[in-house]
Amino acid sequence: MRAVTEGQLDSAAGRRAPVTLTEVAARAGVSRATAARALGGYGSVSDAARALVEAAATELKYRPNGMARSTRTGTTSTVGVVVADIGNAFFARCVRGISDAGRARGYGVIVVNTDENVDAERAAVRLLVEHRAAGMIVAPAARTGGSHLAEAQTVGIPVVLMDRRVRGLDTDRVAADNRGGAKLAMEQLIRAGHRRIAFVSSAAGPHGAPPGQHPPVDDLVTSGGDRVQAYLDALSEAAVKDPGYYLRLCPFGEDAAYTATTELLALPKPPTAVFASDSVIALGVLRAVHDAGASVPEDVSVVAGDAPAWSPVTTPGLSSVDQPVYDLGHTAMNLLLDRLNEPDAPWRDVVLPTTFLSRGSIARRARGGRRRLIHQEPLTIEQSG
Amino acid sequence: MRAVTEGQLDSAAGRRAPVTLTEVAARAGVSRATAARALGGYGSVSDAARALVEAAATELKYRPNGMARSTRTGTTSTVGVVVADIGNAFFARCVRGISDAGRARGYGVIVVNTDENVDAERAAVRLLVEHRAAGMIVAPAARTGGSHLAEAQTVGIPVVLMDRRVRGLDTDRVAADNRGGAKLAMEQLIRAGHRRIAFVSSAAGPHGAPPGQHPPVDDLVTSGGDRVQAYLDALSEAAVKDPGYYLRLCPFGEDAAYTATTELLALPKPPTAVFASDSVIALGVLRAVHDAGASVPEDVSVVAGDAPAWSPVTTPGLSSVDQPVYDLGHTAMNLLLDRLNEPDAPWRDVVLPTTFLSRGSIARRARGGRRRLIHQEPLTIEQSG
């Protein structure tokens, strides 16, 4: 049991095959069964035998083969996480919540990207099924066509939907109150006198939708669709004619949002406010506004449907709907692990409240066309449902 | 082969046990061996038999059991990724690069968080060893004490270090040219007349280091340590006396950076510029500057050692060292997979170039104490070695 030399770690020792339970048993002079019991902590083992086995195990640096164990038990203690883009701060933070909740209960996380592509999602689910993941948490890429998810469930791998919904699929689910949050944001804008309010979202899939057309809101990825719905409802309620006029559903990514916003600002009657569906969109919107030589909020007010970490450091601060992103993941994992314990419990649909963080990016819009800043105070908070 | 009803997916079908190869063979009326050959694409199988087997497989929705396969083959096609915080945009983007590179070559990714905690890292590595991961990519939490990593290598699981280094450990490695990037940033500041330049970093571990003391730079997590080194070197070269005076090594997280910056600004002779080691730090720095009633860059210039996605939307834009973050992960995965193919190839140490993105957050500092803005132009780029 010599200490590892600090100067040079013992990686020159060469590759040796992993130690197996059989070797440990042999070293300890007991049978495999006894060794297994001693290390697995089940059945009954004499203290003497246990000591021998444990000594042998540590001495040989025994590491149980999780794969072999899983073959035998039929399941693993890893859960799959299927998201559109782990590089996106939103999902990254979700995954952190998932990971933390999982670790606390002894589960690891295997992450798969779909890039908002349903085929990739199918492949991801297949991969996870083949891995015999204990369950999976999915932010589905599409509102429909969830047969692969249903299939996973039928082979005993429970699915929890996160942030989004799939039509006709019975699962546990967790999402933020996107509709309520968007409603709060719209109320702020309308109360501040805005009527020409644009909405930029990438919820429409990689190809976007032609501007000016009423899109099939019900088919949008849920989190985005809910926000769009709240947006349209709010406009209708404010008696705005042609509520879809300033709605832009563009492909995913910051650049598409940039383009859409640039076009919006070039309109004969440009919007006086822009609602960015999420923070990636917001980045594109803000860049576009800036590059168009306009400023926030004097020329155009901006709100975001998700509060990025950087919302305090823009000038002015970005007013946004704050979702409990970490909790989204945390809750998803807990829903999943609960389901593993009680496979037949009724489905649960958890909606986490959102808050509206009012910073400086909304200007009051006077009827006569003059504009005045509101919210000089650093931060106000309102909470949804 | 009925189509799944759109209205209600077939999850009410109940849980059935996963189909095994044996069942497929039986259904096809052949032996397990033949079925295995047909599905596995090896050996020789008659076209007739292959057709039968494939039909049976699709009909029964056969999904090979990856665990069983792994016990047999001794390895998996998943690689472990060990990072401090998957919720951090930097690591999230790394992981995206890793994931993409892996998928292209048929490998999945299992992510484990360490929270910058070495014990958690040890546990993570143990987990991955037990899972018989094909390899692992690690952004180590500490500069020393990498025996667990050496151990993984000796049981045949290659390790690739990403972004950081571990003393005395032979591995493949990839990192950005942090020293070169930091040097560029310092040159900008010094050329602009700054001498009282602070450096805020969380590289010192969870407890931070007392301010004003020369810390053991060599023990810092490498990426941070390299930047500190470049910082100190640049100050010395500019003949600044007591180069460590404005160096702050604080605990991890935005809040600690906020506190450290607040204290710096309250100094009798506050710094005229602050170098934020990474973008989380930068967030804290910018908030602190703002809350102190100061403005960037008139009162204090700010640069960051890593260019966040939001660097264009602060006012002014945040000048920062741009690292090829995605490529860091992409390269790490490719190094790992290459190593799997050629276990005895010489170690590779890849250093990716960094660039300096000069936006508006640096002000020229006249000798007499007057200040003038530079860089009215939107963006200039310089590249490191």
Next chain:
DNA sequence: TTGTATGCGTTATCAT
């Protein structure tokens, strides 16, 4: 308490 023996689902070898 301990050991023997068998099974998990796959891969792979060996005759046939």
Next chain:
DNA sequence: ATGATAACGCATACAA
């Protein structure tokens, strides 16, 4: 080309 059979490492029912 195919089938019988062993092996992977671990878990466990059953016998001792």
